[in-house]
Amino acid sequence: MDFFDSEENVNQYIKMAEGFDGRELIKILKNHLPPGKTVLELGMGPGTDLDLLAGDFQVSGSDRSEIFVNRYLNQHPGADVRLLDAVTIATDDSFNCIYSNKVLHHLTRNELIQSIERQSEVLNPGGLVMHSFWRGDKEEIIEGMRFRYYLEQQLDKLFAQYFKILDIQQYTEMEAGDSVYLLGRILSHK
Numbered sequence: 001m002d003f004f005d006s007e008e009n010v011n012q013y014i015k016m017a018e019g020f021d022g023r024e025l026i027k028i029l030k031n032h033l034p035p036g037k038t039v040l041e042l043g044m045g046p047g048t049d050l051d052l053l054a055g056d057f058q059v060s061g062s063d064r065s066e067i068f069v070n071r072y073l074n075q076h077p078g079a080d081v082r083l084l085d086a087v088t089i090a091t092d093d094s095f096n097c098i099y100s101n102k103v104l105h106h107l108t109r110n111e112l113i114q115s116i117e118r119q120s121e122v123l124n125p126g127g128l129v130m131h132s133f134w135r136g137d138k139e140e141i142i143e144g145m146r147f148r149y150y151l152e153q154q155l156d157k158l159f160a161q162y163f164k165i166l167d168i169q170q171y172t173e174m175e176a177g178d179s180v181y182l183l184g185r186i187l188s189h190k
């Protein structure tokens with residue numbers, strides 16, 4: 001069972017994440033993605049960023065945890081929210097942007113490579129990715145959850161096969177420079 005497949009862990013996460021959101025990332029994204037475009041969020045969790053993104057874009061939320069998906073649907077009946085794994089992204093739909101905030105660090109490096117390739121398939125021509133990670137150069141397992149940290153140059157290398165890197169910057173979530181975001185535009189449509 002995954003960490004976020006427990007009601008108790010989901011409740012604990014929601015409490016811990018109170019006061020944190022991706023508004024700074026979304027502000028940067030808005031400089032590159034025109035209003036009204038479609039955005040798929042991977043690993044939406046409680047949906048805080050999905051609500052912010054919905055202010056400007058046509059959003060689809062997703063998560064691998066049924067608990068998060070069902071809770072959001074109960075609170076927002078009719079919302080476009082799906083059960084999706086960020087590795088396989090099993091959808092026939094395509095999007096102008098794929099967004100995630102502190103999600104892809106849960107994947108192994110190989111799963112991240114698989115996800116990046118799949119993202120390039122799911123995006124429309126000219127599509128964007130905006131993803132945040134915890135910054136560093138290590139991997140640890142905490143309460144059964146993987147945390148794979150990345151430095152800017154490692155992310156650049158991983159995404160550059162499919163994406164032109166528009167921006168990679170470190171930023172602060174809880175402690176100075178503890179996070180990094182990557183904004184990229186698809187190189188060509190396969």
Ligand SMILES: C[S@@+](CC[C@H](N)C(=O)[O-])C[C@H]1O[C@@H](n2cnc3c(N)ncnc32)[C@H](O)[C@@H]1O
Nearest residue numbers: 004043044045063064065085086101102103106
């Ligand atoms: C640290 S939480 C971040 C949630 C949300 N993005 C936020 O900023 O509050 C990580 C989220 O990623 C989801 N997740 C983890 N692995 C995933 C995967 N392989 N595919 C999709 N979602 C995943 C978890 O269920 C959880 O909702």
